Amino acid sequence: EIVMTQSPATLSVSPGERATLSCRASQSVSANLAWYQQKPGQSPRLLIYGSSTRATGIPARFSGSGSGTEFTLTISSLQSEDFAVYYCQQYNNWPYTFGQGTKLEIK
Amino acid sequence: QVQLQESGPGLVKPSETLSLTCAVSGYSISSGYYWGWIRQPPGKGLEWIGSINHSGSTYFNPSLKSRVTISVDTSKNQFSLKLSSVTAADTAVYYCARGPVSAKGYPGYFDYWGQGTLVTVSS
Numbered sequence: 001e002i003v004m005t006q007s008p009a010t011l012s013v014s015p016g017e018r019a020t021l022s023c024r025a026s027q028s029v030s031a032n033l034a035w036y037q038q039k040p041g042q043s044p045r046l047l048i049y050g051s052s053t054r055a056t057g058i059p060a061r062f063s064g065s066g067s068g069t070e071f072t073l074t075i076s077s078l079q080s081e082d083f084a085v086y087y088c089q090q091y092n093n094w095p096y097t098f099g100q101g102t103k104l105e106i107k
Numbered sequence: 108q109v110q111l112q113e114s115g116p117g118l119v120k121p122s123e124t125l126s127l128t129c130a131v132s133g134y135s136i137s138s139g140y141y142w143g144w145i146r147q148p149p150g151k152g153l154e155w156i157g158s159i160n161h162s163g164s165t166y167f168n169p170s171l172k173s174r175v176t177i178s179v180d181t182s183k184n185q186f187s188l189k190l191s192s193v194t195a196a197d198t199a200v201y202y203c204a205r206g207p208v209s210a211k212g213y214p215g216y217f218d219y220w221g222q223g224t225l226v227t228v229s230s
Contacts, residue, residue, distance in 0.1 A: 044202075
């Protein structure tokens with residue numbers, strides 16, 4: 001099973017600043033990596049798939065990069081609605097696995 | 108607009124079978140995609156349970172495979188999850204979701220999710 005490790009566990013950033021979230025796979029997942037945003041009491045929302053393709057309706061301030069084992073989600077200028085938990089998911093190998101999440105909180 | 112809605116008992120006794128259904132609207136299951144189940148224990152992360160397509164091809168998490176059944180009813184545009192021999196460790200919010208077919212022809216990521224339903228395992 002591929003283990004997905006996200007860092008940091010919690011990230012404190014001020015509104016308007018840039019946030020960089022990391023996701024590392026225990027073995028290569030090529031570019032088969034997705035990012036989700038989850039707010040309290042809500043279901044996850046797809047942000048990025050294929051490592052760098054934004055899902056429908058996702059603002060351009062969200063961008064993804066990486067391949068193989070190292071991936072990054074960048075939020076260029078944080079808005080109040082962006083403070084949430086972010087998960088990465090690999091879909092290259094069975095079973096599909098998620099990272100443990102990064103909580104993005106207001107500084 | 109694609110919408111998914113989970114339904115089923117919110118309380119299941121230990122050793123019994125958890126049964127959930129996901130009703131899909133705004134898209135015909137017969138038209139394609141994979142349809143999956145994901146769960147999230149309270150305060151914890153996400154765990155993929157398994158996925159099925161319109162023709163009944165299934166993929167399961169090996170850690171749960173011996174206890175999981177996923178089926179699809181295209182006439183009702185819904186799919187279902189059964190998890191047998193449940194314990195307290197199966198207490199979680201259960202989500203159903205839609206997933207595009209990956210380049211390899213398998214399930215991939217999930218683009219539409221239901222709101223989730225909390226299932227508690229307790230006597």
